[in-house]
Amino acid sequence: MRRLLRRCLSASFTLVTDQCASTSHVHEAEQSPASRDPTVDSPGEQVAPHTVDAARDAVFEREVLACLSDVTRYARSLTHDEAAADDLVQDTFLLAYRGYHTFRAGEDVRRWLFTICRRAFLRDRMRSSRVVTTDEGTDAELDTLAAVTGHAAAQRAGEDMLFERFDLGPAIEHAIAALPEVFRRAVVLVDVEGEGYEEAAEIESVPVGTIRSRLFRGRRLLQEQLLDFARDAGYQSANTPPSITAASPTVIRPRRAPRHASDAQMHAAESTT
Amino acid sequence: MAPPAPIDCETAVRRLWDFLDGELGAMSNAEVEIHLATCARCVPHFTFATGMLDAVAASRRVPGDLEPLRARVVAALETSGFRGTRT
Numbered sequence: 001m002r003r004l005l006r007r008c009l010s011a012s013f014t015l016v017t018d019q020c021a022s023t024s025h026v027h028e029a030e031q032s033p034a035s036r037d038p039t040v041d042s043p044g045e046q047v048a049p050h051t052v053d054a055a056r057d058a059v060f061e062r063e064v065l066a067c068l069s070d071v072t073r074y075a076r077s078l079t080h081d082e083a084a085a086d087d088l089v090q091d092t093f094l095l096a097y098r099g100y101h102t103f104r105a106g107e108d109v110r111r112w113l114f115t116i117c118r119r120a121f122l123r124d125r126m127r128s129s130r131v132v133t134t135d136e137g138t139d140a141e142l143d144t145l146a147a148v149t150g151h152a153a154a155q156r157a158g159e160d161m162l163f164e165r166f167d168l169g170p171a172i173e174h175a176i177a178a179l180p181e182v183f184r185r186a187v188v189l190v191d192v193e194g195e196g197y198e199e200a201a202e203i204e205s206v207p208v209g210t211i212r213s214r215l216f217r218g219r220r221l222l223q224e225q226l227l228d229f230a231r232d233a234g235y236q237s238a239n240t241p242p243s244i245t246a247a248s249p250t251v252i253r254p255r256r257a258p259r260h261a262s263d264a265q266m267h268a269a270e271s272t273t
Numbered sequence: 274m275a276p277p278a279p280i281d282c283e284t285a286v287r288r289l290w291d292f293l294d295g296e297l298g299a300m301s302n303a304e305v306e307i308h309l310a311t312c313a314r315c316v317p318h319f320t321f322a323t324g325m326l327d328a329v330a331a332s333r334r335v336p337g338d339l340e341p342l343r344a345r346v347v348a349a350l351e352t353s354g355f356r357g358t359r360t
Contacts, residue, residue, distance in 0.1 A: 054356060057355050057356050057357055057358075058357075058358055060355070060357075061357045061358060065343070065346070065347075065357070068339055068342070068343055068346065069335055069336055069339060072336045072339060072342065073333070073334070073335075073336055076336070086342055086345070089342060089346060090342075090345060090346050090349050093346045093349070093350060094349055094350060094353060097350050097353055097355055098353060140290075141287045144286065144287055144288075144289050144290055145283075145286065145287060147289070147290075147322070148286045148289060148318045151317075151318050151321045151322070152318070154321075155317060155321075160317070160321055163321070163324030163325055163327070163328045164324060168328050168332075169328075169331070169332055172328055172329055172332040173332055176329070176332070187329070190294070191326060191329045191330060192329060192330065192332065192333045193333070194330070196294070196295075196296070197294065197296055212291075212296075215290070216290055219290065219325070222325070222329070223325060226325070251309075251310075252306075252309045252316060252319040252320065252323065253306075254292055254293055254294065254295040254297075254302070255293050255294065255295065255323060255326060255327075256294060256295035257295055258295040258296075258297060258299070258302050259295055259296055
């Protein structure tokens with residue numbers, strides 16, 4: 001069983017590194033076969049026969065280790081446990097170092113590290129047999145409409161100005177931590193770390209439609225929790241709910257520059273989720 | 274290219290997250306923008322959603338002192354041959 005697990009994990013990591021396999025890295029020739037196997041049981045206990053290469057290590061330190069803060073935050077969002085997150089961060093950088101010859105110059109280092117971090121996290125969880133299954137959130141539009149309906153109810157109750165008038169920082173962190181894992185991962189990648197749908201899908205190794213569904217479900221749950229929090233805290237707007245009888249002069253723009261995927265792609269996504 | 278067609282409120286709010294995330298196609302994006310310019314009913318929904326996304330983004334924090342963790346990571350890397358300039 002353990003051998004089978006190792007084979008699966010090895011194949012899993014190969015999927016990550018194969019994306020960059022055609023890249024000719026300046027230090028590729030120095031990698032030994034042993035150094036390409038990052039899925040050892042305890043990376044810290046293994047001494048891979050790397051040839052010391054000061055130039056490569058300097059680049060690694062400058063460009064990869066510089067992401068320590070981002071990787072730590074992401075690892076903590078995955079583990080919910082600081083000590084476990086530190087272990088995960090260490091494993092992530094070890095795996096990154098051993099697979100650095102496969103990294104393609106010009107690619108997003110942070111995204112590459114997030115992918116490794118997520119895979120390492122799932123590997124560890126699989127080992128400890130704590131796999132949690134959950135509803136995937138398969139109807140993105142339904143979740144969007146539910147979020148709007150939830151807002152409409154809050155609007156009628158005069159509770160919808162909470163983001164402008166309430167310090168929700170701690171409540172948001174708590175609400176994100178309470179989300180079921182797959183939804184939390186999507187919300188963290190897109191809404192906290194600022195990745196686009198495609199980039200988050202790449203990190204999660206799932207189709208874009210899956211990330212979109214998970215994200216929309218996660219946002220809906222997040223909104224419900226925050227509105228509940230505001231109600232429990234006795235929040236109610238002192239103002240009359242905004243009038244809906246006259247056009248508002250507010251100009252709403254996308255928060256990110258539109259990617260302008262083809263409308264055909266968009267409609268295809270809408271019809272499949 | 275044909276001008277954007279009018280869309281109803283349900284179509285607009287179905288596209289709420291895709292619109293705010295900049296993930297709509299050019300035509301779909303323009304249809305939502307035109308709808309929002311004339312529909313006072315939908316604007317608060319988009320404003321509220323924008324407020325939530327802004328608040329979530331603002332909750333992002335830089336982890337505290339990472340020097341101990343960095344030292345630990347570097348020490349582990351050194352067992353794999355890493356030689357950093359700060360070590």
